[in-house]
Amino acid sequence: MGKLVNTTNLEVVLLRMKRKMVSSSFTTLAIPMHAAMTGLIIFIVEILVIFSTMLTQLYSTLDFNSYGDISGGAGVSAASMGFTLFQNVDTGLLIQFSYWMALILTVANTFASNYVDGGQTFKLCYYGSIMCIITGVCLLLVPPVVQAIFSFPLFTSSATQAIFSMPFITSGGI
Numbered sequence: 001m002g003k004l005v006n007t008t009n010l011e012v013v014l015l016r017m018k019r020k021m022v023s024s025s026f027t028t029l030a031i032p033m034h035a036a037m038t039g040l041i042i043f044i045v046e047i048l049v050i051f052s053t054m055l056t057q058l059y060s061t062l063d064f065n066s067y068g069d070i071s072g073g074a075g076v077s078a079a080s081m082g083f084t085l086f087q088n089v090d091t092g093l094l095i096q097f098s099y100w101m102a103l104i105l106t107v108a109n110t111f112a113s114n115y116v117d118g119g120q121t122f123k124l125c126y127y128g129s130i131m132c133i134i135t136g137v138c139l140l141l142v143p144p145v146v147q148a149i150f151s152f153p154l155f156t157s158s159a160t161q162a163i164f165s166m167p168f169i170t171s172g173g174i
Helices: 004-062 064-071 089-115 121-149 157-164
Strands: none
Touching: 004 064, 004 089, 004 121
């Protein structure tokens, strides 16, 4: 009887060690993956917001109807050329979408790490705090970094006006 109990306890201990090894490798991968996914979602949405704003500013200063002699017709509209695709995009909705996705990823990764690790439910607080800190750092650092990377001085209003008021553009060709 003692040998059976000893064998069973040894098997339980070995299974727990195996589970701990698998869960630690999952958690080790889940934390940087959470940072990468959250940062990437915010990065992509910020790029969309910046380019949408740039295109809206560009097309508001550019008058396509004044270039009729270039195409040989009575004028070219921005809509006929397909340039209004990214104009008037609801950037507020995109930003809200990225915040909600970051929140959903935080909750999902917290529960996934807790379920894989097993044990006490207090680990939810541990993994939740790690994921929330990562999400907060991404929400604070990624938008200014994207703004710094994609700040084109060419698309300021004075530079755009100067470029499109050049004589070879308005005179009808090169």
